Amino acid sequence: MNAPVTDILPADLTDLSDSQLMKLERKIALKHSGMFPWLMVIWAFGNLICWLALWPLVLFDYIPLWLGFLIATINMSLVYLPTHDAQHDIIARPGQKLRWLNELVGHATSWMIVFPFQVLRVTHMDHHRHANDPQLDPDYTSHAAGPWTALWSTIQERQPKGQRQHDYLGSLDRNGRQDLILLSIAYKLAFLAILFALAWSGYALEAFFLWWLPYHIALSYLVFFLSWAPHHPGTKQGRYQDTRSWKSAAGNIGSMGMQFHVVHHLHPYIPLDRTPAAYREMRPLLVARGCDLGEN
Amino acid sequence: MEKALTLFLKFLPLIFAFGFVIPVIAQGTKALEWTPPLGLTPLWFALIIGGAWGLFAQIKGRWL
Incomplete structure (x- = not known):
């Protein structure tokens, strides 16, 4: 997947600490x-x-x-x-x-x-x-x-x-x-x-x-x-493990935007219609956190 | 009041059968213009089928 256009994330996340990653995540969420x-x-x-x-x-x-x-x-x-x-x-x-x-x-x-x-x-x-x-x-x-x-x-x-x-x-x-x-x-x-x-x-x-x-x-x-669907298989607990991103055959509207439910569990104050955009911008951080992102 | 509510909830499947399932079957039969077998009226047909189904749900704890 191509890296999203974002003015918030640095190109390389590998050397960032936990708190630095969280800070960037919150910055995107607040946006x-x-x-x-x-x-x-x-x-x-x-x-x-x-x-x-x-x-x-x-x-x-x-x-x-x-x-x-x-x-x-x-x-x-x-x-x-x-x-x-x-x-x-x-x-x-x-x-x-x-x-x-x-x-x-x-x-x-x-x-x-x-x-x-x-x-x-x-x-x-x-x-x-x-x-x-x-x-x-x-x-x-x-x-x-x-x-x-x-x-x-x-x-x-x-x-x-x-x-x-x-x-x-x-x-x-x-x-x-x-x-x-x-x-x-x-x-x-x-x-x-x-x-x-x-x-x-x-x-x-x-x-x-x-x-x-x-x-x-x-x-x-x-x-x-x-x-x-957003929690399947639902065997893990924890902030970055209890929900996933997934690609639905029903599409985004048919699945009520739940393909990006991982963002909702991390930042439940983001309105539903903004979670896809927040997800795309946050994706590199979610990868760095080991989230299950499927094909999304 | 609490006792009455507990009793009502306990027998809810049967109550639902008589309150809703039976009239749905009866009116559905009429709407489809289908004549039940054995000379039964739509209401009697619904009472038998709906009542039996409600009894099943009451005993088994599930409609399906």
């Missing part, structure tokens, strides 16, 4: 962070409005149900990433003027995938702290030998006796957030109540194809690309 993530905010609310609009469009026969299903599946698959930036306070940190917007992006959209925003935040921070730890990483159940077993595992882990929900509840309990356990249950019960009410009112197929099935397809897609 790609701090800007307001307009894309994420527009994405979050645009996606929400699109999905809500599907309901009257389908119910009043403006569009067929099959088209509503396809769009809803895309909507559900797009819910998580804006909340992810909000979980990392990328839109605005505590104390900043637009902090309310950061929290609004999170709370106003996470319910679509039936998760309270704070649950996603607490468990995701635990994942960052304990990535690949069999006991403490709430996403550990996404580990699998290969892509097909990973996909099947995403379905199995959502079954009534799936381990994943226990790991998430365990994470909340360890973090002293038993209140969020109750909130999670409340979200699930509300979801079921809405599905049941729609179903027994004669709208079972709309509920199935506009929410329930797209939600499950999206969760499998999200766990596959955000949880399994």
